[in-house]
Amino acid sequence: MYLLIDEKGRQYLIRGDDDFHTNYGVISSSELLKKRPGSIIETQTGRKFFVLEPSMLDFIKKSKRGPQAITLKDCSLIASYSGIHPGSRVVDAGTGSGILAMFLASITCPEKLTTYEIREDFAEIAERNFEKGGIKNIKLKLKNIYEGIDERDLDVITLDLPEPWRVVEHAKRSLKPGGYLVSYSPSIEQSKRFYDRLDGFMSETVECIIRNWDMRVVRPHSRMIAHTAFITFARWLGSSVPR
Amino acid sequence: MYLLIDEKGRQYLIRGDDDFHTNYGVISSSELLKKRPGSIIETQTGRKFFVLEPSMLDFIKKSKRGPQAITLKDCSLIASYSGIHPGSRVVDAGTGSGILAMFLASITCPEKLTTYEIREDFAEIAERNFEKGGIKNIKLKLKNIYEGIDERDLDVITLDLPEPWRVVEHAKRSLKPGGYLVSYSPSIEQSKRFYDRLDGFMSETVECIIRNWDMRVVRPHSRMIAHTAFITFARWLGSSVPR
Amino acid sequence: MYLLIDEKGRQYLIRGDDDFHTNYGVISSSELLKKRPGSIIETQTGRKFFVLEPSMLDFIKKSKRGPQAITLKDCSLIASYSGIHPGSRVVDAGTGSGILAMFLASITCPEKLTTYEIREDFAEIAERNFEKGGIKNIKLKLKNIYEGIDERDLDVITLDLPEPWRVVEHAKRSLKPGGYLVSYSPSIEQSKRFYDRLDGFMSETVECIIRNWDMRVVRPHSRMIAHTAFITFARWLGSSVPR
Amino acid sequence: MYLLIDEKGRQYLIRGDDDFHTNYGVISSSELLKKRPGSIIETQTGRKFFVLEPSMLDFIKKSKRGPQAITLKDCSLIASYSGIHPGSRVVDAGTGSGILAMFLASITCPEKLTTYEIREDFAEIAERNFEKGGIKNIKLKLKNIYEGIDERDLDVITLDLPEPWRVVEHAKRSLKPGGYLVSYSPSIEQSKRFYDRLDGFMSETVECIIRNWDMRVVRPHSRMIAHTAFITFARWLGSSVPR
Numbered sequence: 001m002y003l004l005i006d007e008k009g010r011q012y013l014i015r016g017d018d019d020f021h022t023n024y025g026v027i028s029s030s031e032l033l034k035k036r037p038g039s040i041i042e043t044q045t046g047r048k049f050f051v052l053e054p055s056m057l058d059f060i061k062k063s064k065r066g067p068q069a070i071t072l073k074d075c076s077l078i079a080s081y082s083g084i085h086p087g088s089r090v091v092d093a094g095t096g097s098g099i100l101a102m103f104l105a106s107i108t109c110p111e112k113l114t115t116y117e118i119r120e121d122f123a124e125i126a127e128r129n130f131e132k133g134g135i136k137n138i139k140l141k142l143k144n145i146y147e148g149i150d151e152r153d154l155d156v157i158t159l160d161l162p163e164p165w166r167v168v169e170h171a172k173r174s175l176k177p178g179g180y181l182v183s184y185s186p187s188i189e190q191s192k193r194f195y196d197r198l199d200g201f202m203s204e205t206v207e208c209i210i211r212n213w214d215m216r217v218v219r220p221h222s223r224m225i226a227h228t229a230f231i232t233f234a235r236w237l238g239s240s241v242p243r
Numbered sequence: 244m245y246l247l248i249d250e251k252g253r254q255y256l257i258r259g260d261d262d263f264h265t266n267y268g269v270i271s272s273s274e275l276l277k278k279r280p281g282s283i284i285e286t287q288t289g290r291k292f293f294v295l296e297p298s299m300l301d302f303i304k305k306s307k308r309g310p311q312a313i314t315l316k317d318c319s320l321i322a323s324y325s326g327i328h329p330g331s332r333v334v335d336a337g338t339g340s341g342i343l344a345m346f347l348a349s350i351t352c353p354e355k356l357t358t359y360e361i362r363e364d365f366a367e368i369a370e371r372n373f374e375k376g377g378i379k380n381i382k383l384k385l386k387n388i389y390e391g392i393d394e395r396d397l398d399v400i401t402l403d404l405p406e407p408w409r410v411v412e413h414a415k416r417s418l419k420p421g422g423y424l425v426s427y428s429p430s431i432e433q434s435k436r437f438y439d440r441l442d443g444f445m446s447e448t449v450e451c452i453i454r455n456w457d458m459r460v461v462r463p464h465s466r467m468i469a470h471t472a473f474i475t476f477a478r479w480l481g482s483s484v485p486r
Numbered sequence: 487m488y489l490l491i492d493e494k495g496r497q498y499l500i501r502g503d504d505d506f507h508t509n510y511g512v513i514s515s516s517e518l519l520k521k522r523p524g525s526i527i528e529t530q531t532g533r534k535f536f537v538l539e540p541s542m543l544d545f546i547k548k549s550k551r552g553p554q555a556i557t558l559k560d561c562s563l564i565a566s567y568s569g570i571h572p573g574s575r576v577v578d579a580g581t582g583s584g585i586l587a588m589f590l591a592s593i594t595c596p597e598k599l600t601t602y603e604i605r606e607d608f609a610e611i612a613e614r615n616f617e618k619g620g621i622k623n624i625k626l627k628l629k630n631i632y633e634g635i636d637e638r639d640l641d642v643i644t645l646d647l648p649e650p651w652r653v654v655e656h657a658k659r660s661l662k663p664g665g666y667l668v669s670y671s672p673s674i675e676q677s678k679r680f681y682d683r684l685d686g687f688m689s690e691t692v693e694c695i696i697r698n699w700d701m702r703v704v705r706p707h708s709r710m711i712a713h714t715a716f717i718t719f720a721r722w723l724g725s726s727v728p729r
Numbered sequence: 730m731y732l733l734i735d736e737k738g739r740q741y742l743i744r745g746d747d748d749f750h751t752n753y754g755v756i757s758s759s760e761l762l763k764k765r766p767g768s769i770i771e772t773q774t775g776r777k778f779f780v781l782e783p784s785m786l787d788f789i790k791k792s793k794r795g796p797q798a799i800t801l802k803d804c805s806l807i808a809s810y811s812g813i814h815p816g817s818r819v820v821d822a823g824t825g826s827g828i829l830a831m832f833l834a835s836i837t838c839p840e841k842l843t844t845y846e847i848r849e850d851f852a853e854i855a856e857r858n859f860e861k862g863g864i865k866n867i868k869l870k871l872k873n874i875y876e877g878i879d880e881r882d883l884d885v886i887t888l889d890l891p892e893p894w895r896v897v898e899h900a901k902r903s904l905k906p907g908g909y910l911v912s913y914s915p916s917i918e919q920s921k922r923f924y925d926r927l928d929g930f931m932s933e934t935v936e937c938i939i940r941n942w943d944m945r946v947v948r949p950h951s952r953m954i955a956h957t958a959f960i961t962f963a964r965w966l967g968s969s970v971p972r
Contacts, residue, residue: 003421005445005480009445036420037419037420037421037481038419038420038421038480038481038482039420039481039482040482050420050480050481050482051481052420052421052480052481053420053421054421055326055398055421056326056328057323057325057326058326072323072324073320073323073451075323076319076320076322076323076324077316077319077453079319079323080300080315080316080318080319080322080323080346081315081319082300083298083299083300083301085299085349085350085352086329086350086352086353103323106328107328107329107350109328109329110329155298176280176281177279177280177281177282177293177295177296178246178280178281178295178296178297178298186946186948187946187947187948188456188461188674188947188948189678189947191456191458192458192461192675195458202248202252203458204455205455205456205458206453206454206455206456207453207454207456208316208451208452208453209451209452209453209454210320210449210450210451210452211449211450211452211955212447212448212449212955213431213434213448213449213450213473215434215435215438215446215448215475217915217916218431218435218916218917218918219915219916219917219956219959220955220956221955221956222954222955222956222957223952223953223954223955224952224953224955224956225951225952226940226941226949226950226951226952226953226955227948227949227950227951227953228951230456230948232458237248237281237293237295238280238281238282238293238294238295239281239282239283239293429703429705430703430704430705431704431705431917432704432921435918454712455712460672460673461673461674461675462672462673462674462713462716463712463713464712464713465711465712465713465714466709466710466711466712467709467710467712467713468708468709469697469698469706469707469708469709469710469712470705470706470707470708470710471708473705489907491931491966495931522906523905523906523907523967524905524906524907524966524967524968525906525967525968526968536906536966536967536968537967538906538907538966538967539906539907540907541812541884541907542812542814543809543811543812544812558809558810559806559809559937561809562805562806562808562809562810563802563805563939565805565809566786566801566802566804566805566808566809566832567801567805568786569784569785569786569787571785571835571836571838572815572836572838572839589809592814593814593815593836595814595815596815641784662766662767663765663766663767663768663781663782664732664766664767664781664782664783664784674942674947677942677944678944678947681944688734688738689944690941691941691942691944692939692940692941692942693939693940693942694802694937694938694939695937695938695939695940696806696935696936696937696938697935697936697938698933698934698935699917699920699934699935699936699959701920701921701924701932701934701961704917704921716942718944723734723767723779723781724766724767724768724779724781725767725768725769725779
């Protein structure tokens with residue numbers, strides 16, 4: 001696989017086994033084969049492209065995704081605020097296009113991450129994304145997590161579901177004491193309903209807002225993504241204080 | 244090591260080899276020794292504490308740090324936007340109290356991360372933090388990174404320095420094509436000066452803002468951290484297009 | 487009345503009929519009497535103060551206020567998004583310490599603004615603020631607006647109340663077609679409940695966030711006010727489309 | 730003039746002397762003439778429109794404007810943070826399409842506001858906007874404010890100019906002690922250069938960010954305007970403390 005970047009910064013992730021047709025001419029497959037990462041290749045019309053070796057992050061950015069797919073900033077926050085690191089035991093649901101699962105699995109590696117999905121069409125998209133990204137440490141289950149979690153002794157459970165509160169009791173049985181149940185919800189009403197069920201957890205709800213700057217003119221860009229989701233980090237304390 | 248959490252959510256990281264004196268009475272060391280993670284311990288006055296096994300994240304949060312130490316949200320963004328994962332080859336400078344180095348090393352593990360610092364007093368604080376956190380895959384160098392980078396073939400270089408622009412030429416020789424030079428600067432003028440030197444890189448400058456919600460009353464908390472730093476992610480393209 | 491500003495930018499609103507004691511010495515009343523706006527006065531220890539004539543805005547900023555009193559940014563938005571101008575007919579409730587009423591009355595002037603309050607202690611604080619600010623075009627009513635609005639043909643009704651939805655039906659009878667019912671609520675749940683009653687209105691709910699910059703070092707200040715309230719602007723259309 | 734609002738909330742400002750053609754049929758001029766504000770009119774195909782009397786705010790919102798024209802939130806903040814009220818003496822430059830001048834004049838009314846513009850094409854657009862809005866208390870001068878300000882004893886001077894620092898010395902001669910010089914700049918570098926000249930002023934630089942909520946689903950809208958300008962409020966102290 002190759003990552004090509006044109007002079008305007010547009011990025012293309014290609015296999016390289018066929019010639020690649022751009023708006024500015026053709027990049028020859030046989031030419032590309034000879035190039036090392038960091039070199040420049042030209043189309044037959046002289047347009048230049050940088051040739052790089054794609055990273056896992058490039059695969060994730062270029063994955064096929066639905067309109068509501070989770071953003072990198074939120075993947076990032078989920079991983080760091082719940083302390084995910086190599087070897088962490090993680091369950092994720094629902095899979096959707098698999099972006100969050102891929103991101104987290106790239107950190108837990110080589111530990112396997114399990115992701116639950118009930119829709120077969122989503123599962124197929126996700127499996128293709130995992131394959132393209134060369135990620136092998138994800139196990140996808142076609143199962144409804146509202147009905148239970150098979151895994152035990154987990155460090156983190158991540159939820160991107162319409163009714164996350166239905167997982168809270170299952171999570172108590174599956175998390176290690178000190179483990180995190182994380183829920184990602186676009187609406188604050190969902191978040192509130194989830195929060196109200198978190199007996200025995202210590203929780204925090206946050207939004208992560210990224211503001212991009214245009215450094216040529218030294219000002220923020222005019223438009224930005226204002227909202228993706230509220231993320232609740234609930235740490236399971238392992239037992240409830242009797243009230 | 245033990246993480247104790249009181250009923251108000253305050254957290255204490257303790258070794259447990261001595262009795263622990265709180266405002267609400269004493270927690271006995273011999274009692275604590277018998278507790279498993281997820282259980283509750285009481286002071287002699289009956290105040291309850293949850294007993295947990297601390298994670299790497301707990302160590303990082305409780306590390307000794309200076310007034311300007313980097314926050315978790317920024318560590319997180321740096322790691323994810325530059326694609327750091329297990330095995331990534333990373334150089335960091337300056338070390339400061341070592342928070343960013345610890346955070347990144349907990350992901351690159353078992354790959355060793357190298358961190359540069361010129362002040363011996365900071366280096367000592369950082370080394371103690373690494374030891375307390377049990378992090379073994381960091382190498383600290385007492386060296387000025389403005390004078391050069393010894394390492395080659397790096398995936399990421401992270402900078403928290405007053406004059407990050409002085410590292411740009413060194414970075415070109417040390418980064419893999421496609422690798423990231425990341426600079427963390429409180430002031431936008433520093434960021435601009437850094438940006439102006441980034442010939443041959445593709446860059447993005449962002450701020451990360453976290454807004455915390457008080458879910459009992461369903462509103463954002465009244466006060467927040469408004470600013471920590473501007474973070475510039477500069478991807479080295481491996482060669483410059485002649486202009 | 488005089489506005490004194492010391493060299494650190496701290497501001498003092500004083501009557502000037504007595505000597506004024508500062509941490510840096512005394513400002514003599516007889517000296518002050520001779521000063522014109524824009525001149526400098528010194529304490530007997532040589533500390534300098536700028537002497538200015540206070541504006542309405544200075545009175546409002548220095549008014550006695552409760553802990554939850556509305557901020558200038560929100561007063562400002564309420565006035566402008568509802569199109570308040572000289573001559574606008576406005577009703578406000580509850581008065582609280584009277585900050586919003588004063589701000590709006592300073593614009594509607596000479597048109598009288600009416601403000602409703604049920605608590606006598608608040609009414610007294612507000613009346614004193616109006617008097618100190620020299621604002622004469624406010625009429626304060628000790629009355630519960632949940633029970634009805636006496637005024638008719640209004641341009642704007644502003645609410646800072648725990649149950650703003652109880653005013654919606656009254657507002658329909660009191661607003662001109664095209665007039666605004668504005669509600670200021672700290673919690674999004676209150677805002678939602680208000681919103682759900684707005685049949686026959688066209689509405690918009692916003693937050694106004696002010697970010698202050700420290701221009702000496704060209705970066706935002708580290709801490710900021712993250713949240714005051716959600717403000718809903720509901721424009722009365724004058725009649726409902728039958729569904 | 731009439732303000733028509735369709736069932737989706739779209740707004741149309743029309744004179745009403747001709748039939749009005751919409752995507753959903755025609756609104757007859759003679760029908761419209763019989764309607765009072767707050768009533769409903771139908772196209773010949775039965776589509777309903779609310780009929781309202783437009784306010785000054787509606788005229789301002791519908792004014793012809795350039796791509797960079799100032800937003801209502803910023804007009805609002807400028808007026809309130811500088812204490813503009815009925816009777817305030819204000820000079821504005823450059824006029825551009827006249828939005829800010831109109832907004833401020835609608836508050837200073839009946840006091841005349843003076844606005845400076847050097848480009849005749851802009852001046853013409855602005856004059857037409859003033860006429861349409863029925864605003865009579867604005868005097869437009871075809872003059873370069875960098876060369877001086879004719880007016881004296883001003884409460885506020887507002888600048889939307891590429892080089893606002895060139896007005897600082899003129900402002901000192903034209904402002905009352907305690908008056909405000911306000912500069913609106915998209916770039917922080919312009920703001921910094923302006924700030925560095927503000928000897929004898931007390932200043933504050935802010936951004937105003939409005940976040941809109943979608944109350945049907947109780948979440949912020951996905952996209953927002955992230956940046957318009959940095960606004961510096963500089964209060965003239967009337968004399969400088971010798972250093």
